[in-house]
Amino acid sequence: LDLNGKIVVITGACGALGVAVVNKLCGLGARVAALDIIEPDAAVNCFDAPEGQVSYFKCDSADEVQVAAAFSAITEKLGAPDTVCCHTGIVHVAGVESYTLEDFDELMRVNLRGTFVVAQAATKLWLAEGAQGNLIFTSSWVQDVPWPELTPYNTSKSGMKAMMRGFARELASRGIRANAVAPGIVGAGMALKMYTEDAAYRARTDCAIPLGRLQSPESVANAFAFLVSDMSSYMTGSVLTIDGGCSLYPNI
Numbered sequence: 122l123d124l125n126g127k128i129v130v131i132t133g134a135c136g137a138l139g140v141a142v143v144n145k146l147c148g149l150g151a152r153v154a155a156l157d158i159i160e161p162d163a164a165v166n167c168f169d170a171p172e173g174q175v176s177y178f179k180c181d182s183a184d185e186v187q188v189a190a191a192f193s194a195i196t197e198k199l200g201a202p203d204t205v206c207c208h209t210g211i212v213h214v215a216g217v218e219s220y221t222l223e224d225f226d227e228l229m230r231v232n233l234r235g236t237f238v239v240a241q242a243a244t245k246l247w248l249a250e251g252a253q254g255n256l257i258f259t260s261s262w263v264q265d266v267p268w269p270e271l272t273p274y275n276t277s278k279s280g281m282k283a284m285m286r287g288f289a290r291e292l293a294s295r296g297i298r299a300n301a302v303a304p305g306i307v308g309a310g311m312a313l314k315m316y317t318e319d320a321a322y323r324a325r326t327d328c329a330i331p332l333g334r335l336q337s338p339e340s341v342a343n344a345f346a347f348l349v350s351d352m353s354s355y356m357t358g359s360v361l362t363i364d365g366g367c368s369l370y371p372n373i
C-alpha cells in the first residue's frame with residue numbers, strides 16, 4: 122500500500138488504537154492531522170512518525186465550534202483531507218440497573234454526537250469544494266452483540282453503524298464514501314483496561330475470541346490502511362469487521 126499524497130484526519134488519535142493507526146498511515150506515506158483532547162505537549166510524544174508527517178490539533182470532537190476551528194486550521198496547514206476518521210470513543214462499565222444517566226449522557230455525547238459532528242464537518246468541507254471524500258467510523262464487534270455491562274456503549278456502536286450507512290447512502294452520488302472498522306477485543310486501550318481491572322470482563326473475554334488471543338492494535342491499523350487506500354475505492358456503506366471471530370458470539 123502506498124499512501125503518499127493522502128491527507129488523513131483522525132480524532133481520538135492519542136489513544137492506544139489511534140496511535141497505532143497514525144503510525145501505520147504515516148509509515149505508508151500519508152500526512153496525518155491528529156485530534157485529541159490531551160495537551161499538545163503530551164501529544165507530541167505519542168507518535169513514532171517522521172518529523173512533519175503528523176500535525177496535532179487539540180479538539181473535543183463533540184464540540185462543533187472546536188471541530189470547525191480544527192478543520193479550518195487543518196485545511197490551511199495541510200490542504201483538504203482525503204479521509205476523515207471518526208475514531209473517538211469512550212466506555213463506562215456497569216450493569217443496566219446501576220448505569221448512571223450522567224455516564225450515559227457523556228458516552229452518547231462523545232460516541233454518537235461527536236461522530237456526527239466530525240462527519241458532518243468533513244461532509245460540508247468536501248461538498249463546498251466539490252471534492253471526493255472518504256469517511257471511516259470506528260465501531261466495534263459489539264455493534265451487533267449484547268456484550269454484558271456495556272449496553273450504552275453497544276448501543277452507541279449500533280447507532281454509529283446506522284449513521285455510517287446513512288452518510289454512505291445520502292452522499293454516494295456526490296462522491297463521498299463512508300465505511301466502518303469494527304475491531305474485536307484489543308490487548309490495548311479501553312479493552313485492556315477492562316481486561317486488567319475487571320475479573321468478570323476478563324472471564325468473559327477468555328472464552329469469547331474464537332482465534333484464542335487478544336487482538337493486536339496493528340491489526341486494527343491494517344484495516345485503516347486498506348480503507349484509506351485507493352484499494353477500497355468501490356466500497357461504501359460497509360463494516361470491515363476484524364475481530365478474531367468475536368462476532369460469531371456466543372462462542373461457548
Ligand SMILES: NC(=O)c1ccc[n+]([C@@H]2O[C@H](COP(=O)([O-])OP(=O)(O)OC[C@H]3O[C@@H](n4cnc5c(N)ncnc54)[C@H](O)[C@@H]3O)[C@@H](O)[C@H]2O)c1
Pocket residue numbers: 132133134135136137138139156157158159180181182183208209210211231235259260261262303304305306307308309310311312313
Ligand atoms: N480497545 C478496544 O478493544 C476497542 C475495540 C473496538 C473498538 N474500539 C474503539 O476504538 C476507538 C479507540 O479505542 P482505544 O482503545 O484506543 O481507546 P483509548 O481510551 O485508548 O483512547 C481514546 C482516546 O480518545 C480521546 N478522547 C476522549 N474523549 C475525547 C473527545 N471528546 N474528543 C477527542 N478525543 C477524545 C482520549 O483522550 C484518548 O486519547 C474507540 O472508538 C473505541 O470504541 C476499541
